[in-house]
Amino acid sequence: MSAMQNRLFSPPFWMVVPLLLVMAVGFNLPLFLMLGKSVFSDEGPTLSSYATLIEASVYMKVLGNTLKIAVLTTFFCVLLGYPLAYWLRKLSPRWQLIALAAIVIPFWISILVRTYAWIVILGNAGILNRALIGMGWIDTSISLLYNELGVVIGTINVLLPFLVLPLFASMTKIDDQLLSAAETLGASASAIFWRIFFPLSIPALAAGSILVFILSLGFYITPAILGGGRVPMIANMLDLLINQMPDWELASSISVVLLLLTLILFAFYLKFTKEQRHT
Structure with a gap:
């Protein structure tokens, strides 16, 4: 045998x-x-559904809007997440545990509850607007909900841990002796960071960014609630095509395009994680 x-x-x-x-x-x-x-x-x-997808500008507009929001979400997650992960690395083990618990605890709370909490914070009569008016910084409420800004803020809140946690785990694997050796050779703190530490963390940062971008593409609950139906995204449009119109062929075509885009990004994600394992 x-x-x-x-x-x-x-x-x-x-x-x-x-x-x-x-x-x-x-x-x-x-x-x-x-x-x-x-x-x-x-x-x-x-292939008529694909022809409709290409010819109808509204579908391409929704796809472009989804990509824009995903890019903005990824950019601000990187802008906030990298310093946060770097700060976590500098903490003592005890404070690292406390800080990581604060990052992980929101996973135990429903995304729906967390999204509705942003309405209380960002609404016209919400905590943020009332605080700004009380301090005299603004005279009237700022529109922070039911637009792209509200969707991006809510999406960042949900997806930021998906970048911070793997990035922090990668940063802890960078050998401190390597940084100390550079310091003994006369390198400044900024030179050590930009020429040694940051390049070593790039694969993890790239992998985390791609993961956040992929998750942003298919986000549904947060854009639906904080967008108030005024911020069209692919997931919301699919819900419309399937449950209200319905047009299964067109919805399937859009899903296939989204799947292909996700697979391409996932291939890059695997590439960067492979590089990370070899560093």
Whole structure:
């Protein structure tokens, strides 16, 4: 009996078979059905849904708006997350544990609850506007909700830990002796950071940024609530096409485009994580 046959008939293989079936039915089958819906209609094979997607400017506008919000979210997550991860690395183990707990605890709270909390903070009569008016900085309320600004703020709040936690884990693996050696050779603190520490953290930063960007593309709850239906994104448009119109072929075509874009980004994510493991 060959080695391949031995593996196929071994007990560990058959123990994994039920899990493989669940994954095939629960994950792969819906993807193939979605792909089939995008290229087949009642009349037979067709690419009309893709033609509609390209010709109708409204769909391309929504796609562009989604990409813009994803880019803004990723940019500000990097802007806030990198200094936060670097600061965490400088803390003592005890304070690191406390700070990490403060970052992880929001995961225990429903995204829906956290999103509605931003309405209390950012609303026209919310905490932030009342505080600014009370300090005399503004005369009337600033519109922070039901626009792209509110969506970006809420999305950053949810996705920031997805960048901070892996970035911090990568930063802790950078050898302090390497930094100390550079210091003994006369390098300044800024030179040590920009010429040694930052380049070593780039793979983790890039991988975390791509992860945040991918998650931003398919975000639904936060844009739906904080956008108030005025900030069109792909996930919200898919809900409209499936539940209200319905147009399954067009929705499937949009999903396929989003899936291909996500797979491309995921390939880059794997590349950067591979580089990170080898550093």
